[in-house]
Amino acid sequence: xxxxxxxxxxxxxxxxxxxxxxxxxxxxxxxxxxxxxxxxxxxxxxxxxxxxxxxxxxxxxxxxxxxxxxxxxxxxxxxxxxxxxxxxxxxxxxxxxxxxxxxxxxxxxxxxxxxxxxxxxxxxxxxxxxxxxxxxxxxxxxxxxxx
Amino acid sequence: xxxxxxxxxxxxxxxxxxxxxxxxxxxxxxxxxxxxxxxxxxxxxxxxxxxxxxxxxxxxxxxxxxxxxxxxxxxxxxxxxxxxxxxxxxxxxxxxxxxxxxxxxxxxxxxxxxxxxxxxxxxxxxxxxxxxxxxxxxxxxxxxxxxxxxxxxxxxxxxxxxxxxxxxxxxxxxxxxxxxxxxxxxxxxxxxxxxxxxxxxxxxxxxxxxxxxxxxxxxxxxxxxxxxxxxxxxxxxxxxxxxxxxxxxxxxxxxxxxxxxxxxxxxxxxxxxxxxxxxxxxxxxxxxxxxxxxxxxxxxxxxxxxxxxxxxxxxxxxxxxxxxxxxxxxxxxxxxxxxxxxxxxxxxxxxxxxxxxxxxxxxxxxxxxxxxxxxxxxxxxxxxxxxxxxxxxxxxxxxxxxxxxxxxxxxxxxxxxxxxxxxxxxx
Numbered sequence: 276x277x278x279x280x281x282x283x284x285x286x287x288x289x290x291x292x293x294x295x296x297x298x299x300x301x302x303x304x305x306x307x308x309x310x311x312x313x314x315x316x317x318x319x320x321x322x323x324x325x326x327x328x329x330x331x332x333x334x335x336x337x338x339x340x341x342x343x344x345x346x347x348x349x350x351x352x353x354x355x356x357x358x359x360x361x362x363x364x365x366x367x368x369x370x371x372x373x374x375x376x377x378x379x380x381x382x383x384x385x386x387x388x389x390x391x392x393x394x395x396x397x398x399x400x401x402x403x404x405x406x407x408x409x410x411x412x413x414x415x416x417x418x419x420x421x422x
Numbered sequence: 423x424x425x426x427x428x429x430x431x432x433x434x435x436x437x438x439x440x441x442x443x444x445x446x447x448x449x450x451x452x453x454x455x456x457x458x459x460x461x462x463x464x465x466x467x468x469x470x471x472x473x474x475x476x477x478x479x480x481x482x483x484x485x486x487x488x489x490x491x492x493x494x495x496x497x498x499x500x501x502x503x504x505x506x507x508x509x510x511x512x513x514x515x516x517x518x519x520x521x522x523x524x525x526x527x528x529x530x531x532x533x534x535x536x537x538x539x540x541x542x543x544x545x546x547x548x549x550x551x552x553x554x555x556x557x558x559x560x561x562x563x564x565x566x567x568x569x570x571x572x573x574x575x576x577x578x579x580x581x582x583x584x585x586x587x588x589x590x591x592x593x594x595x596x597x598x599x600x601x602x603x604x605x606x607x608x609x610x611x612x613x614x615x616x617x618x619x620x621x622x623x624x625x626x627x628x629x630x631x632x633x634x635x636x637x638x639x640x641x642x643x644x645x646x647x648x649x650x651x652x653x654x655x656x657x658x659x660x661x662x663x664x665x666x667x668x669x670x671x672x673x674x675x676x677x678x679x680x681x682x683x684x685x686x687x688x689x690x691x692x693x694x695x696x697x698x699x700x701x702x703x704x705x706x707x708x709x710x711x712x713x714x715x716x717x718x719x720x721x722x723x724x725x726x727x728x729x730x731x732x733x734x735x736x737x738x739x740x741x742x743x744x745x746x747x748x749x750x751x752x753x754x755x756x757x758x759x760x761x762x763x764x765x766x767x768x769x770x771x772x773x774x775x776x777x778x779x780x781x782x783x784x785x786x787x788x789x790x791x792x793x794x795x796x797x798x799x800x801x802x803x804x805x806x807x808x809x810x811x812x813x814x815x816x817x818x819x820x821x822x823x824x825x826x827x828x829x830x831x832x833x834x835x836x837x838x839x840x841x842x843x844x845x846x847x848x849x
Contacts, residue, residue, distance in 0.1 A: 325605075328671050328682075328774050331814060337771040338837065339495070367572055374496075376572040378596075380604040 311395060311407045318396025321389050325382060326397075334401030342375045345401045354394070354408055358416040361390050387413040452830065452845045453512035459842055460818075462802040466756070469801070472515050472832065472841040473507055479834040479841065480527040481578065481746065481822035483536070487553035488827055490515055491536055493529035495836055497522075504529070504538055506555070513830070513843055521558035527648065528579035528589070529822070532627070537587060539577040541570040544589055546627070565589060565625050567633040569618045573602075574646035580659070582652050587627045588659055589637075592646035593620035597666045597718050598702035605672055609718030613702050616642055620701055622650070622661060622693070643699040643731065644691070648768075649747035649823075655761050656692065656791040660735070662744035662765060663689045666705055666716070667772040673717040681723075683776035684709070688744050689734035690763070690786070690793070700731030708737040736793040741770035742780030745821045745836075749788075752829025755846050762788045764800065766820040766833060769811070777812035781805040783820055783833060783844075801844055804835060 322330075329341040336343035344350050348371055349357060364381040382390070387410040394413075398405035454468035461469045478495035485491070490507040497503045502520030509515050528539030536547040536555060545561035564587065568577055574592025581587050595602050598613040598620075613620070618634060621642035625632045640659070649662040670682030677685070686705035693699070700713060704727030707714045713731055715721030738744070746766030750759050762785055769781035783801040787794050805816035818835035825831060830845040 323775065325671070328668060328772060331771070331774055333813065333815070335815065337814070340771060374572070376575060378573055378602045380601060380607075384605070 311399075314392045314395040314407060315399055317389075318392035318394070319400075321385065321393040322396055322400075325385070326393065329377065329379070334397070334403075336375070337377075339373075340375060340377045341379075342370045342373070344397050344403070346403060347371055350397055350403060351405050354406075354412060355416050357394060358390065358408065358413055359420060361385070361394070362417060362420050383417075387411075387417065451512065452843070454845075459840075460803060460806065461842065461844070463844065464800065467801075467844055467846055469842055469844045470513050472513065472843045473517065475505060475517070475839040475841060477505070477839050478836040479505070479822065479839060480576070480836055481529040482824045482832060482834050482841070483529045483531040484824050484826050484832065485531050485536075485549060485553035486827055489553040490824075490832070490841070491529055491531070491538075492834065492841065493526055493538055493822075495527065496525040503540075507841075513845070515841075519558075521555065522561070527576035530579050530581060532581040535627070537564075537579055537581065537627070539579050539589065541575040541577055542566070542568045544568075544577065544579060544587060544625070562630055564627065564630060565632050565637070568623075569594065574619075574664070576646075576648050578648050578650055580650050580652050581627055582659070583654075583657070585627050587625050588640060588650065588652075589623050589625060590644070590647040590650060590661070591619045591621060591623055592648075592664075593644075593701065595702070596645075596668060597672070597716060599672070599718055603668060603672065605674070607672070607718075609702055609716065615702075620644060622647060622659070624695075638695075640695055641691075641693040641697045641699065643697075643701045643703075645701040648743075648745040648821075649765060651747045651749050651763075653692070653749050653761075653791060654751060655749075655788075658791075659693050660747060660749070660763070661691050661693060662747050663691060663699065663701075664743055665689065665740055666701070667741070669717065676717050676723050679775060683740065683773035685740050686714075687734065687737035687740060688742050688767075690736040690738070690744075690747075690765075691732060692735040692792075693732070697732050698730065700727060703727060704731055706734050706737055708739070711737075736786055736797065738765070738767075738784070738797060739779060741772040743768035743770060746783075746823035746833070748823035748825060748831070750825065750831070752825050754829025754848075755831075758787065759785065761791070762786060763793075764823055764831060765797075766823050768819050768821055768836075769805070769814065769816055771814055774814070778814040779811065781811055781816045781819060783823070783831075801833065801842075 334344040361382045365379040390413045391410040394408040455470045458469040479492045482492040492505045503524045504522035507515040508518045524540040526540040530537045544565035547555040571594035573594045578590040599607040601607040623637045624640040625637040646664040647661040665686040669677040687708035713727040715725040715727045745768040748764045765784045767780035770778045785800040786797040804818040805811045819837040821836040822834040833842040
């Protein structure tokens, strides 16, 4: 027990160090938990069914029409904002300086779990690496969104 | 003696003078790029890159003097939305000047004027006898206040021979659903979008500040037209419609992904004043060769639409995005091309997960002013490779077409900014 807490303490100490080292070999991201892998696999199905026709199989979108999902501020940034895009749709917004003229419809008919899965998939595909989105987080955003 | 000497001196001077005049009036020799600029063309045709604009050129037009005017989708770094290029050598050209502080698509030359459109206005510029714009910063604003809600924003333009300009106002919607592109959402009754969009409007070419009230809704029920041209044989407007998207996404129980990739047709319409092409209430199914009631309005993929809607003059595979239409009236190409239609297909996105298609220039043969026979691919490989067509990650995407005074064909690419010139090698 004591050993474990020392270990935890050491890891805690080394975190800011790791963050500072710029070209450091990427510390192996904590292996995606079984839950996250399951979520990514389920999310892939949702993506193919509801997202792919606009955002394309490679997540690259369509110039001037449908935004790419590759390392954009929307995808990698604030999870609440990203969740709201699915719940409410998106229109008339430039993304990272580029205009996209198509309309994204609301996908509020997806369940909290489905939205969590597809967002986790998108945030961990096409070269993206970002934290998972949980059904509980989606539920909270949806509840606040209704006000 | 002195007089005689002057005479002798004058003679060669006159010769040189007339020779240079001759050089000015003789078309320059066209030199093909080594690999035809990467394009695949029918036997006897060659291509060269006229210029790299580094921008996103949409439509272009060429004056009788050979000056090339190109409309940019967005202004370049210098804040210019129109580029003017002049010929250099071998058929190439270089940018001489730029003006117009607005992005847009429309660019058309007619009778000493250059016409240009932003996404809500139409302007015109007076040209001098050298084909240069005389009022680059003070164009006449002939049309204003056209609706622009980003979706289908291009205000493509063409003129007839009677002083009218025709302007596309695309529908700001896919299929006039209550919730645009929403799965299962039904169509709005008596689609209100058609009041001010979803058609082509006619305005006077020489009147200032016209808006909807001054113009005439010339044809309605067109979802979005980017390529259009005036057919001189028929003295009639022809348009290419971008057909609706996402039959499968919106109505998965009625259409599978394959049908959704294939349908509906991209249609060419020959229009008369007052015509209705049927959007959003119908689409044209090129497989059944029928006008089909849209699923948003009670269709099931089989029920036919009201017969009052006009039939297409020609139908092409779905989603290929016809962005340029040009009736060929030149004398350079072989006789069979005369008065036929070239169509620039920008290339699809809405066929995913099926392979994408398009990214080429098509030729549709015509006879006596009517489409005659099947269309054929004329200029291919803008994408760079077949797998780049399939994935939709094309290197170049054809958009605008223009005919040069010598009869060669110019094509813009609004992905990388290349301007191509295709010509025929006389045998």
